[in-house]
Amino acid sequence: MPFSGVTRVYRPNDEEAHLLDPQDSETSARSLCWTKPPAADGWRGTGNPAEVRRAASMPLCAACGGWAEGAWWLPSAHARRAFLPEDPQEHSRRISDLVTAFWPSGAAVEVPLGTVATVALLPLSDSQAPVLARTIAELPPGGLIELMRATWAELWIRHPYLTECASLLYRWLGTASDETAQQVTELTHLLLRAGVVEHGADPGRYLKADLFGRLLQQLTARSEKGRRGAFHTPDFVCDFMSEVLSGLSEGESIGELAAGSGAMWRAAAAQLRWEGKDPASLPWVGVEIDPLAAATLAANSLLWRLGDDVLVACADGLSRDSGLGQARQHRARATAHRDAFVASLRE
Ligand SMILES: C[S@@+](CC[C@H](N)C(=O)[O-])C[C@H]1O[C@@H](n2cnc3c(N)ncnc32)[C@H](O)[C@@H]1O
Structure with a gap:
C-alpha cells in the first residue's frame, strides 16, 4: 500500500475526513475508512509513512488495506486546531447540535453535559491533553470512565470548592453501567473530533461562547426548560452588555x-481579559436555584479560569441571604479538606 506522498485533508465539519492525493487512484477507497464509526468495527484509520513501520504487524482494513490500529481516525492536535470553525460561537453551536443529535432525548441530561464538561476541562487538569487526545481515544469504555474520574480528582486538588459544586456533572461516573460507558465513549470520540479539547485549551474560544450553557439549554429544551424561565441570554448580547459595563477595577465583585x-460572567471575564486584567483577581458571586444550572455555573467557572474567589450558591436568590452564608461555609470546608488531604500525602 503506497502511503508516501499522501496528503491528509481533514473536513472536521462533516462527519468524515479524507486522505487526498490527486495522483492517488486509491483515494476514494481510503476515504471510506473515515466515515465508519470508530467503535463499530474497530477500524482506526489510515497510517502515514512515519506510522507504517510501527503498524507493520497490525491487521489491515478490508476496505482500503490501511493499518487498523490506534485512534488514527482522530486528526492530530495540529490538524484539529487548523480546521476548527474560526468563529468560536459557531464552533460551540456545532458541538451542542452534535451532542443533542447524538444523545437520546429522555435520558439523563447530566451524562452528556458532564461528558462535554470533562472533555473541555481536560486541558485544565493536564496541559498536554490536546496531544494526548489520541491516547485517550484508544481507551476502552472502562478506562475512559476511570480517566474522567481521575480528571475530576485532579481538579478537586486544584479547585476543591468549585469541583464539589460541579459534582452533579460527574457523580454518575461512579455508577455508570456498561451501556452508559459505551455511549459516553462514543460521544467522547465525537467530541475529540469536534475539537472540544481545543475549545477548553484556548481562552480565545472558551471565553467567546458559553458552550456548557448552550448545551444545557438545548438538552433541557427537550424536557423541562421553561419552568423557571431558564432561557439564557445569547452570547452576543452578554458581550455587548459587558462592553457597556466595562471598567471593573480591583476590589469590585461580579455578582x-x-x-x-x-x-454574563463569561462576557465579563472576556472583557476583563481584553482590558489586560486577570478574571481570577476579582471575586465572583452567583446565585442559581436550579441544581444542574448551578453545577454548570461551577464547571464554567473552572473552564473560564475564574480562580478560587468564586461563590456559587444553589439557592433562591430572593431568600434572606440568597444562600451565600452556606456557600461561604461550603467553600471553607472544601478548601480545608483539600489542604488536609494534601498535607497527609506529604507526611
Ligand atoms: C433567564 S435565565 C438567566 C440566566 C443568565 N443570567 C443569563 O443571562 O443567561 C434565569 C435563570 O434564573 C434562575 N432562577 C429563576 N428564579 C430564581 C431564583 N428565585 N433564585 C435564583 N435563580 C433563579 C433559573 O433557574 C435560570 O437558570
Whole structure:
C-alpha cells in the first residue's frame, strides 16, 4: 500500500475526513475508512509513512488495506486546531447540535453535559491533553470512565470548592453501567473530533461562547426548560452588555442573582481579559436555584479560569441571604479538606 506522498485533508465539519492525493487512484477507497464509526468495527484509520513501520504487524482494513490500529481516525492536535470553525460561537453551536443529535432525548441530561464538561476541562487538569487526545481515544469504555474520574480528582486538588459544586456533572461516573460507558465513549470520540479539547485549551474560544450553557439549554429544551424561565441570554448580547459595563477595577465583585450557567460572567471575564486584567483577581458571586444550572455555573467557572474567589450558591436568590452564608461555609470546608488531604500525602 503506497502511503508516501499522501496528503491528509481533514473536513472536521462533516462527519468524515479524507486522505487526498490527486495522483492517488486509491483515494476514494481510503476515504471510506473515515466515515465508519470508530467503535463499530474497530477500524482506526489510515497510517502515514512515519506510522507504517510501527503498524507493520497490525491487521489491515478490508476496505482500503490501511493499518487498523490506534485512534488514527482522530486528526492530530495540529490538524484539529487548523480546521476548527474560526468563529468560536459557531464552533460551540456545532458541538451542542452534535451532542443533542447524538444523545437520546429522555435520558439523563447530566451524562452528556458532564461528558462535554470533562472533555473541555481536560486541558485544565493536564496541559498536554490536546496531544494526548489520541491516547485517550484508544481507551476502552472502562478506562475512559476511570480517566474522567481521575480528571475530576485532579481538579478537586486544584479547585476543591468549585469541583464539589460541579459534582452533579460527574457523580454518575461512579455508577455508570456498561451501556452508559459505551455511549459516553462514543460521544467522547465525537467530541475529540469536534475539537472540544481545543475549545477548553484556548481562552480565545472558551471565553467567546458559553458552550456548557448552550448545551444545557438545548438538552433541557427537550424536557423541562421553561419552568423557571431558564432561557439564557445569547452570547452576543452578554458581550455587548459587558462592553457597556466595562471598567471593573480591583476590589469590585461580579455578582448575579439568577446566574444560570453564567452567560454574563463569561462576557465579563472576556472583557476583563481584553482590558489586560486577570478574571481570577476579582471575586465572583452567583446565585442559581436550579441544581444542574448551578453545577454548570461551577464547571464554567473552572473552564473560564475564574480562580478560587468564586461563590456559587444553589439557592433562591430572593431568600434572606440568597444562600451565600452556606456557600461561604461550603467553600471553607472544601478548601480545608483539600489542604488536609494534601498535607497527609506529604507526611
Ligand atoms: C433567564 S435565565 C438567566 C440566566 C443568565 N443570567 C443569563 O443571562 O443567561 C434565569 C435563570 O434564573 C434562575 N432562577 C429563576 N428564579 C430564581 C431564583 N428565585 N433564585 C435564583 N435563580 C433563579 C433559573 O433557574 C435560570 O437558570
